[in-house]
Amino acid sequence: MNNPFKISFTKEIPDLDKDKIIELFLINLKGTLYEKVETESNNRIIIKGEFYSFDPTKNVPWNLWTGFSGKAELYFPKENVIVYSVDFSYGIISLICGLFFFLIFPLLFSFAIDRIYLGFLAVGISVFILSIIIKLLLHRHLFNKTIRLENRFTGTYDWKKILKNKSDNELENIANGNTILTLEVQKLAIEEIINRKNV
8 A cells, every 4th residue: 555645756867877866865965864874775775764852953944854754765766767755654643643632632621622722723733734845845855956966065156166266275274174164065175185286
């Protein structure tokens, strides 16, 4: 039986470079607060999330996993086709648990359900549903950035060209992490320093 709470994003790409896509996908995945990543084979990456975490640092809007998705997969079913599927069952379970809590709460404390409470309940459900939609859009955004071969940490800048024009001192500062630039840019700065030494 197909999971009704699973969505897949599919794209056909001519001259698909699987290794490059996988490498870039793993880079773009950083910071989304997944629990673990497993590689089944060269053609399938499995990302696992958790239903609940006691870690307060995971209760942030950009967490695409905790309480939303238990599993996502990136795979290549055909030669030039890439698929990213997201199982958002945890999000639906969280919605149902929240709804159950709001409905059982008045019964536990013996007070009547009035219009204000129903209005509050409607707002709560709307926020939950909006949260699920936003997280699905963020997953799609992650997939789209990857298939466009964009690194979300380096932006759309041509860092190799930018770093070629930097002085040796500026490169050293970037390579040593003495700037606010990302680790990816830092690695490119190290590569540029090595290239200059080899010339």
